[in-house]
Amino acid sequence: MGKAYFGGEICLRSHIWLPLITGASLPSLAFAQVTAPATIIDEDDDAIEVNSSEIVVVAPRIRGQVEVPNQPVQTFDEEDIAAYGADSIADLIAAISPQTGSGRGRGSGRPVILVNGQRIASFRELHRIPPEAIRRMEVLPEEVALRFGYPANQRVLNMILKDNFASIMAAGEYNVPTRGGYDNYEAEGGVFKISGPRRYNFSAKLTETTMLTEAERRIRQSASGQPTVSGDPQPARYRSLADADSTLELNGTMTQGIGEGGLDGSITVNGAYTHQQTTSLSGLDTVMLTHNGDSEIRTLPDPLTTRSVIDTFEGGLGYNTMIGDWTFSTTADGSYTDTNTRTDRRRDTDGLVAAAADGSLAIDGALPTVPGAGVDVARNRALALATLTTLSGRPFRMPAGDANLTLNGGFDFNRTTSEDTRTDVGAFTLKRSDVSGGINLALPLTSRAEDFLGAIGDFTLNLGGGIDHLSDFGTLKNWNLGLTWNPTDKLSFQASYLVEDAAPSLSQLGAPNIVTYNVSVYDFTNATTSLVTVTTGGNPDLVKEKQRDIKLSATWQLPFLDRSNLIVEYFRNRSSDVTKAFPLLTPAIEAAFPGRVTRDAFGNLIAIDRRAVTYDEVSTSSMRWGFNISGKLGSDSASGSGGGGRPTRAAPPVRSEVPAPPGLSGGPPPTGGGGFDPSRFEAMRKSLCAPAGEGASPDLSAMPERMRERLVGADGKVDPEKLERMKQRVCSAEAPWAPGGFDPERFARLRQAVCTDGGSEPDLSKLPEPMLERLKGPDGQVDKARLAAMRERVCSSNGAPPQGAAPAGAAPAEKKQSGESSSGGGGSQRSGFGPPGGGRWNLSVYHTWRFVDRVRIAPGVPELDELAGDAISAGGVPRHSIEMEGGLFKNGYGLRLKGEWNAPAKVNGSGLPSSSDLRFGSTFILDARLFVDLGRMENLVAKAPFFKGARIALTADNLLDSRQKVTDENGLVPLAYQAAYRQPQGRVVGIDFRKMF
Known part of the structure; x- marks a missing residue:
């Protein structure tokens, strides 16, 4: 008899038609x-x-699936993906962020991306691909990343593409806040094709965003609402809340299979160029005029402007093949970024004698001509190269099944050259090379399918470790231990322990120091808001970090809804010598870093050095739990x-x-x-x-x-x-x-x-x-x-065999859906989204409950309890937060909602009479997207064929126009925490149109 296990293959024997399906359609x-x-x-x-x-x-x-003992967090088939109405894979991943996000608190927010079960060199390879090209998509737990040479701090997203697909796409988008103030335009186009083992993608995108100033959000400049500087009737007009931005992106990717039908492997080449220009304002310049011993501050008419131009060149290469029974994969990704920042220099005119020697110029007269101070220029050139090679296979067999071994090795190189006219250092260069190696071994201990101690379920042990040698930091080590237990097909438990060294990035170490003037900062010591000078950039004195993490999790496939589950995860992180951005300037932080804060003789805050710092220890623990439920709306025969x-x-x-x-x-x-x-x-x-x-x-x-x-x-x-x-x-x-x-x-x-x-x-x-x-x-x-x-x-067949069942060899009646490709093997290409008469609905909700969040700035200094108000971040740390996304789709109409709620938090003052605690209110940001697949409207397409393959969408970011309210002990809103500072844009509505050819 053949194999009969519910995980990859079913073999049924009978004299009758019995379409018993498990996990595959x-x-x-x-x-x-x-x-x-x-x-x-x-x-x-x-x-x-x-x-x-x-x-x-x-x-x-399905070819391209990842065979691991870990149950998926969520899976999406073609119709589930179509129900999101996303224009690109990048938009799709953003829409499902509650499912792809990790509660571990390490790494970036984006998951590790696989295509057809294989690593890619860069997200650029697929971020502009239309979602209609995806046949199936799986979100897998963080531990799966270890099998592909990555650390277990991000979830894994595996996309299985169709074997045959082609499209030409053009799209446009316009967004504007309902409060006014700025506009955003986006236009993009691209061509994408999959033909068996070959695929290519070329795209271009232009984004234009105008500036949003403080005046356009009615920012108060003083407690009385009056100007703080003489001669400056509307200072808010010259300070920006959101920069003006112009970005052009060009991207191209080609993948070619090797050998007949691509069976010998594949090679991928990618290239991209991005040009970005930003402009921001930091207020008007001021001078002090002196006459006969009297002084008066006057403003100059030109705003202090910062202009940045960033040119980025990127390239990637990937190669995948089989070496015997082993999978070999190597990727290389490189980038060169040239950043030029030009900042208007403040005039050094303190004590400028405005009157002539005879005292003929009155202080209250017209301002004298003050020579321009010029422009400071900061330039940063960053070169980065990252390579990773993995070899994965099954080296030996155990009684419970095959062991899985992954070997990985890589070489990374980073070089940053910086120069700034505001310093006397001149041009200086930091560079780092990183040689790494690692191993990960998965051992099946028990197995129901192999009938080895199957009564207790499936146990899999995971062991791994690695080293990194950094040319400027020495050797970093990491190791991990994990256990997965699947007592049934519907229930899974995981436990893992990770220990890892981490080094500060080169930008944290060597970014050019930049001085920004007139930054609004709340002074907890004096309970006032001040316009101060802020220094940012690199700090060469940072040291390596030691991380120790525990994760416990359980996943239960719900029995009452198809493809629905409940997930519970517990995380405990301990870190020492932690590199962080300079924290919120509370009295406790000022006491710990006295050299970073400058006050005048009267105790007024005038300058802050916000370069990165090192904390002695950070401890956190939390639970993240949630559910994913979904279902169908109406018939789904197609x-x-x-x-x-x-x-x-x-x-x-x-x-x-x-x-x-x-x-x-x-x-x-x-x-x-x-x-x-x-x-x-x-x-x-x-x-x-x-x-x-x-x-x-x-x-x-x-x-x-x-x-x-x-x-x-x-x-x-x-x-x-x-x-x-x-x-x-x-x-x-x-x-x-x-x-x-x-x-x-x-x-x-x-x-x-x-x-x-x-x-x-x-x-x-x-x-x-x-x-x-x-x-x-x-x-x-x-x-x-x-x-x-x-x-x-x-x-379920109402007394009849499945529709279409006929004596073998008889040709069935063909019935092709409108706009559907007849190419086989890889799925259909539809001009619309979803089957006629069918539909989808889903809801995903995740709740994070933080138990511990403590920081010890230095040995001998009392610990800061962030959950109790000893905050180091500008908004405090809420104990509870909820993420959700869901929607429905039927007959070409779709509605998507995505929201995030954070509980109130507080930040403690010093307790002195002039200080005050701050309360940060709860926030609830809800985004909505309503879209219509015009290509599904037969009458419309018959009258105007242009709308075939077209879709229009209405969007609303922050639908409820929610902005966090911050109040002191008297219920007043400090100037530095006005709602527009917390959330400048407010509600933003938009319309976008996409046409597939």
């Missing part, structure tokens, strides 16, 4: 009715002996292929399908409406079975890609023995799909036995013995989950 199943004894080759090339009059169902994994979630015994609805020859499954059907395409199979059969000359190989070009892959041997070439077995199966007149087919009478008797009403138990004695065996669990008893899945499959 019918297009990825192969059905064969055997009329004579035969041998079927399963997914692992194991022979399955099949007796006559039996039906074999084989459900292989839904795309691919299961949604880790294969389990829960079965999705029956889809129309026709018995297909073994090996021709694994993707959406070659006809638009569903079912086996006899003409395509016949073309493949002719090319495969045609006589070939001596020494010549048969033509495999008509064979589906996944079928060709199964013919490849350990050397990466077509195995003659496998090819011969395939030819015997396909070319034989006694093939399993010979005339015969579905037996309605046997199917009716089966339904009568298992489809009982009123809660009565089904009569399992009437089931064929092989089928009854398949329903039994490890204990020899009938597994209720398997029985429920079978009943759902059999009893």
Whole structure:
């Protein structure tokens, strides 16, 4: 008997039609009715002996899936992705950030990205790709990143692309805040194509954003609302809240398969250029005029302006192949960034004698001419190169299964050259090279599928470690230990412990020092708001950090909704010698870093050095838990292929399908409406079975890609023995799909036995013995989950076989959806989103509960409890926060909502009479997107064909126009914490239009 495990393949034997599916939709199943004894080759090339009059169902994994013991956080099929109405993969990832975000508190917010189960050199390779090109997408836990050479501080997002897809896209977007003040325009276009092992993507995007000033948000300049400087009637007009920005992005990527059908690997080349210009204002310049010993401050008419121009050149290279049974992958990503910052210099006119020697110029007269002070220029040139090579395979087999080993090595190089006219240092260069190596070993300890201690479930032990040698910091070490336990297919537990050294970045060490004037800062000591001079840049005295993290988690696949789950995660982080940006200037921070703060003789705050600092120790612990639920709206008969979630015994609805020859499954059907395409199979059969000359190989070009892959041997070439077995199966007149087919009478008797009403138990004695065996669990008893899945499959067809079932070999009636491609193997290309008459809804909610957040600035200094108000950040630390996203989509209309709520927080003052505690109110930011697929509107398209493949969307960021309110002990809002400072834009509404050609 063949393998029968609920995770990659099912083999059922019966005399009747039984589409029992676990985790994969019918297009990825192969059905064969055997009329004579035969041998079927399963997914692992194991022979399955099949007796006559039996039906074999084989459900292989989708090519490109990641085979790991960890259950996915969330999965998305084609229709789930279409329900988001996203214009690009970058927009799609932003929309699902609650699912892809990590609660570990390390690393960047973006997940590790895989394409077809393989690493990529850079996110640039796919961020402008249309989401319609994705066949399936899985979000996996952080621990999976270890298998691909990355640290376990980010979740993993695996995208499986279609085998055939082509599009030309043009889009435009306009956004404006309802409070006015600025405009944002975006225009982009691109071309993308997948043709089997080859794909390419070229795109361009232009973004223009105007400046938002303090005057446009009615920022108060003083407690009385009056100007603070003589001669400056509207100082807010000359200070910007949001910079003016202009950005041009050009990007191109090409991927080419190596060998026949790309079976020998692939190579990817990427290049990009970005040009960005920003402009900001930091207020008016001031001078002090002196006459006969009297002084008066006057303003000069020109605002102090900072202009930045950033040019970035980027390139990437990736190569993936098989070396025997091992997967070899290497990537290289490089960038060169040239940043030029020009800042108007303040005039050094303190004590300027405005009067002539005879005292003829009065102090209250017109301002004298003051020579321009010129411009300070800061330039930073950064070169970065990152390479990573991994070798992954199964070095040995244990009683519970194959061990998985990943070896990785890399070389990174960074060089930063900085110069600034405001310093006397001149040009200086910092550079760092990083040579790294690591190992990760996953050991299966118990296994239900292998029947080794399966009664306790599946246990997998994960061990790993690595070193980094930094040329400027010495050697950094890391190691990790993890355990995964799957007691059932629906329940998973994980525990991991990670220890890692970390070094400050070169920018934290060596960025040019920049002085910014007239920055509004709240002074906790005096309970006042001051305009101060702020210094930013690098700090060469920073040291390496030691991190120690624990994670415990549980994932439960909910039994009452398809592809829904509950996730609970606990994190505890301990770090010493932590590099951080300079914290909020509370009295405690000023006492810890007295050299960073400058006050005048009267105690007024006049300057702050905000370069990065080192904390002695940081300790945090939190719990993040949430759920993902989803479902369908109405009929979904045309839904795309691919299961949604880790294969389990829960079965999705029956889809129309026709018995297909073994090996021709694994993707959406070659006809638009569903079912086996006899003409395509016949073309493949002719090319495969045609006589070939001596020494010549048969033509495999008509064979589906996944079928060709199964013919490849350990050397990466077509195995003659496998090819011969395939030819015997396909070319034989006694093939399993010979005339015969579905037996309605046997199917009716089966339904009568298992489809009982009123809660009565089904009569399992009437089931064929092989089928009854398949329903039994490890204990020899009938597994209720398997029985429920079978009943759902059999009893949902209203007394009839699945629609389209017919004697094998009979051609089904073709029914192609409008706008659907007839190319097979990789899914369909639709001009619209989602199936006619079908729909999707989903809701994901995650709650973070912080238990501990303590900081010790230096040895001997009392710990700061951020949750109790000893904050080091400008908004305090809320104990609770909630992220959510959800929406629905049906008949071309979609609505998406995404929100984030943070509980109130507080920041303690010094306790002195002049100081005050601050309360930071709760925030709730809700974004909305309403979109319509115009290409689905048949009447509209008939009248105006231009709208075919078009979509229009209305957006609202911060729909509720929520802005955080900050108050002191008297209920007053300090000048530095006005709502417009906390959230300058407010509600921003927009409209975007996209056209797919």
